[in-house]
Amino acid sequence: xxxxxxxxxxxxxxxxxxxxxxxxxxxxxxxxxxxxxxxxxxxxxxxxxxxxxxxxxxxxxxxxxxxxxxxxxxxxxxxxxxxxxxxxxxxxxxxxxxxxxxxxxxxxxxxxxxxxxxxxxxxxxxxxxxxxxxxxxxxxxxxxxxxxxxxxxxxxxxxxxxxxxxxxxxxxxxxxxxxxxxxxxxxxxxxxxxxxxxxxxxxxxxxxxxxxxxxxxxxxxxxxxxxxxxxxxxxxxxxxxxxxxxxxxxxxxxxxxxxxxxxxxxxxxxxxxxxxxxxxxxxxxxxxxxxxxxxxxxxxxxxxxxxxxxxxxxxxxxxxxxxxxxxxxxxxxxxxxxxxxxxxxxxxxxxxxxxxxxxxxxxxxxxxxxxxxxxxxxx
Numbered sequence: 311x312x313x314x315x316x317x318x319x320x321x322x323x324x325x326x327x328x329x330x331x332x333x334x335x336x337x338x339x340x341x342x343x344x345x346x347x348x349x350x351x352x353x354x355x356x357x358x359x360x361x362x363x364x365x366x367x368x369x370x371x372x373x374x375x376x377x378x379x380x381x382x383x384x385x386x387x388x389x390x391x392x393x394x395x396x397x398x399x400x401x402x403x404x405x406x407x408x409x410x411x412x413x414x415x416x417x418x419x420x421x422x423x424x425x426x427x428x429x430x431x432x433x434x435x436x437x438x439x440x441x442x443x444x445x446x447x448x449x450x451x452x453x454x455x456x457x458x459x460x461x462x463x464x465x466x467x468x469x470x471x472x473x474x475x476x477x478x479x480x481x482x483x484x485x486x487x488x489x490x491x492x493x494x495x496x497x498x499x500x501x502x503x504x505x506x507x508x509x510x511x512x513x514x515x516x517x518x519x520x521x522x523x524x525x526x527x528x529x530x531x532x533x534x535x536x537x538x539x540x541x542x543x544x545x546x547x548x549x550x551x552x553x554x555x556x557x558x559x560x561x562x563x564x565x566x567x568x569x570x571x572x573x574x575x576x577x578x579x580x581x582x583x584x585x586x587x588x589x590x591x592x593x594x595x596x597x598x599x600x601x602x603x604x605x606x607x608x609x610x611x612x613x614x615x616x617x618x619x620x621x622x623x624x625x626x627x628x629x630x631x632x633x634x635x636x637x638x639x640x641x642x643x644x645x646x647x648x649x650x651x652x653x654x655x656x657x658x659x660x661x662x663x664x665x666x667x668x669x670x671x672x673x674x675x676x677x678x679x680x681x682x683x684x685x686x687x688x689x
Contacts, residue, residue, distance in 0.1 A: 322688045323675065327565035329354035334402035336387060336435065337409030339364040341519040342451075342511075344375030345553045346406065349561070349671055351378035358400045360385050360393075361409055370518030373655075374664045387431035394438040404564055405448045407435055410482075414455070415523050417478035418616045428481035429488055436492040436506075443502040447567040449560055450489045450508045454549060454583060454624050455479040465586075465625035468510075468579045476616070486510075486579065493577060505572035507563055511556030512549035512583040512624055515595075515644060517651020517667065519553075525592055526599065530652050533605045540610035544593035547621045551584035552644035554674045555637050558582075562635055562685040576632065583624030588641035598642060602649035603657075634684035638677050647673075 333350050337343040338359030347357045359379045364371045376382070385396045387409050397405075410428050411417065417424040432450055439448055457466040458473025472487065474480030489508050497503045515526050525541070532539040559582030566576055596607050629635040639647070647670055654660045678686035 323686050324353065324561050324565040325569060327568055328404070328561070330356065331403040332356045332358060332401060333404045333406065334358045334360060334397065334400050336360045336405070336407045338375065338379065338382070339369065339371040340408060340410075340412065341370055341516070341521065342514060342553050342557065343408045344370035344518060345516065345667075346408065346557050346560070347375045347378040348667060349554075349557060352668065352671060353561075356380045358402065359383065360396055360400070362386055366520040366522070368520055370520075373518060374667045377664055387434055388426050390434040390437065393434050394441060397435070397438045397444070398442055402444070403446050404568060405435070405439065405446055406451070406560060406564060407432065407449065408451045411478070413521060413523060414476050414478045414618055415616060417476050417481070421477040424477050425481045425484070428478070429484035432485040433488045433492070436489065436496075440492070440496045440500070440503065443500075445502055445504040447505045447564055448507075449564045449567070450485060450506070451560060452482040452485050452508055452510050453479075454510055454512050454581070454622060456482040456486050456510060459622055461621040463621070463623075465583075465623040466581070467625045468581055468628055476618070497572065498577075503572070505567040505570075505574065505577050507567055507577055508579045509556070509560050509563060510579065510581045510583075510624065511559070512551045514551055514553040514556060515648045516553035517648055517655070517670070525595060526648060529596060529599055529605075529607075530656065532607075533603055534656055539596060539605065539607040541592060541596055541607050542610050542612060542615060543618060543620070544591060544596070544609050544611065545620065546592050546618065547589055547623070548592065548595075549583045549622065549624050550588050550590055550595055550641060550644065551637065552639055552647060552674070554671065555584060555639065555644070556582040558638070558674075558678065558685060559629060559633075559635050562633055565685075566633065580629050580633070581624045581626050582629055582635065583626050583637075584644075585637045585640070586623070588637070588644070589623045590641055595645065598645040599649050602646060603653050636681070636683055638674060638681060638683060
């Protein structure tokens with residue numbers, strides 16, 4: 311394992327920006343947060359995680375992500391005073407804000423918790439940075455669901471109206487508005503404060519997600535139980551991508567912010583979605599997953615179920631033009647790497663998940679390098 315880690319650390323990527331930097335990752339115990347922490351560790355960062363305990367058991371953080379953290383701070387971002395004290399203690403060089411209530415259907419059961427966590431929690435973090443006078447770059451991660459979704463065939467651009475039918479989507483739109491307001495009101499005019507941007511990813515998959523009512527974890531649970539998977543919205547179209555895809559965008563944008571400063575036009579919102587070919591119905595994702603781990607599924611559509619979008623796609627022209635960012639893995643490759651991770655843990659019973667997860671980051675990075683993606687190049 312040490313040889314593999316050393317090989318990854320020796321590669322220059324993201325302008326070598328993260329080497330030796332204290333990076334505060336909020337939500338590090340979540341699915342994307344654990345992958346992000348692990349990648350940052352390989353980039354030479356000193357990762358400080360801030361979060362509540364992992365929301366599921368098992369979880370990727372305990373399996374591999376905790377290895378990456380130099381320090382972990384248990385903190386609820388809804389508690390403004392505690393959050394400010396934690397940020398002051400961390401003294402970060404970079405802040406990547408992923409902490410959130412991240413489930414659409416849970417937002418129907420817990421609307422106020424969702425709104426306060428996602429919108430007010432974001433405001434609490436930005437206010438902590440403002441009051442403390444921190445000059446580090448801050449990246450606020452929201453979601454593709456922050457747009458006013460008309461469920462049409464056109465991909466949403468960063469300039470399209472924000473909105474949200476469900477409270478989760480509305481809370482993430484609110485987080486975007488909060489970030490926009492704090493940037494214009496406080497960050498831009500205050501010479502003490504650094505750059506601030508937001509990032510909107512697609513529907514992520516990848517090994518280690520065990521959340522309730524998400525299609526891949528549901529698929530894994532059904533397979534382990536020897537049951538057919540119940541698919542509640544098989545025709546719904548989503549912009550599927552491996553978690554490493556949007557994380558590469560977050561890391562690249564934050565690195566560019568840190569090197570170019572807050573006068574750069576990069577202080578704005580960016581979509582980091584998949585290639586258009588990865589916009590597939592849920593049914594197609596399930597069928598592709600079951601190619602690698604055979605099983606069956608049934609249509610469990612319920613017209614009385616809480617509303618979930620039937621069609622959602624992201625335009626990534628801005629990230630391509632301003633950051634030279636692009637997706638790396640195809641839809642089929644993303645699903646394959648996801649299925650292989652779960653199969654390795656649950657069927658092969660492998661005890662090398664940390665090493666294997668690092669190897670998937672290596673594989674992704676090498677694929678990006680071969681494609682000539684900007685963040686993966688030595689210069």
